[in-house]
Amino acid sequence: MTVPGAVVEVDRLVREFTVREPVPGRRLRRRARRVRAVDEMTFTVGPGEAVGYIGANGAGKSTTIKMLAGILVPTSGSVRTCGLEPIGERRTLSRRIGVVFGQRSQLWWDLPLSESFAILGAIHRLEPDALASRRAELVEELELADFWSTPVRQLSLGQRRRAEVAAALLHRPELVVLDEPTIGLDVLSKQRLREFLVHERRTRGTTLLLTTHDMGDVERLCERVLVVDHGRLAYDGTLSGLGATVAAERILVVDLAEPVADLQVPGTRHLGSEGEGVRQRLAFDPATTTAAAVLTAVQTRAEVRDLSVAEPDVEDVVRRLWARNRAVGAGGRPGSA
């Protein structure tokens, strides 16, 4: 089945790995076991969509995106990216997609950033004028000027990440695939990178597919969310739809003036205490109460010195989605919304 105009088309895609694991009680023996990292995955991404691909550790996200970028061969099923077969037409595909994977760098470690970009321009056969104007655009928008002549190995994590994104987008790809683009970045670097990606999409209509553990990335960058769980699609829809499905909680973290027993506040779940009760974490459902109401209730029980409101992490959302699917009798298997 081919969907006309689809940028990514994945149909019953499967990828298995053979892993060797110890045999219990036999110290030196190892046995081979097949692990199904991606299990009959089917979805389509249309032009200009921004899709967050989320799931717990080991859910199969990286394996899926490696297959659609032509880095891994599927065990069965099919994948087409920009209408091409990723492995067989890899060279053509590389001119149409930009990929950033955490561990794989497209930059030359010992060369100044400027030289890496000159080489990439030659690899993509960009005309000198087109290269110069695009490079100037990226240097400005991603604020690369201060370290443009610095060898890549001397860049900070945030600087390198911005440089990697610029390198992946130099040839104006129609699809950008990012694996954990903001992991490890400070708040400001995250914000800059997100703003750049939003701008790039708005001005160029670029299709965006990203894996992330950061719900902030999803909220700010993605209109659509795919949740993968044990290699299978557990949810396909909007983030607000996902929130409604699993009643996404917020977490109020309070620092108290002195140690207090675990707070019991109606309409919240106590998640944990640190420092013998000086810091406590309460989960609440923003659909039924507010951070302010929870704080007021806490203040009747203890003196609050400081507070913050945290977003739930992806693991938490996936865990509750999984529990809900089981409770509604989906046979432990996902539905979509």
Ligand SMILES: Nc1ncnc2c1ncn2[C@@H]1O[C@H](COP(=O)(O)OP(=O)(O)OP(=O)(O)O)[C@@H](O)[C@H]1O
């Ligand atoms: N090269 C490999 N050899 C053996 N098993 C692998 C290999 N790559 C991935 N796996 C296994 O496949 C499953 C899915 O891994 P994958 O890296 O796709 O998950 P992920 O959702 O990207 O996780 P994370 O969020 O931790 O990056 C895991 O059980 C992992 O151990």
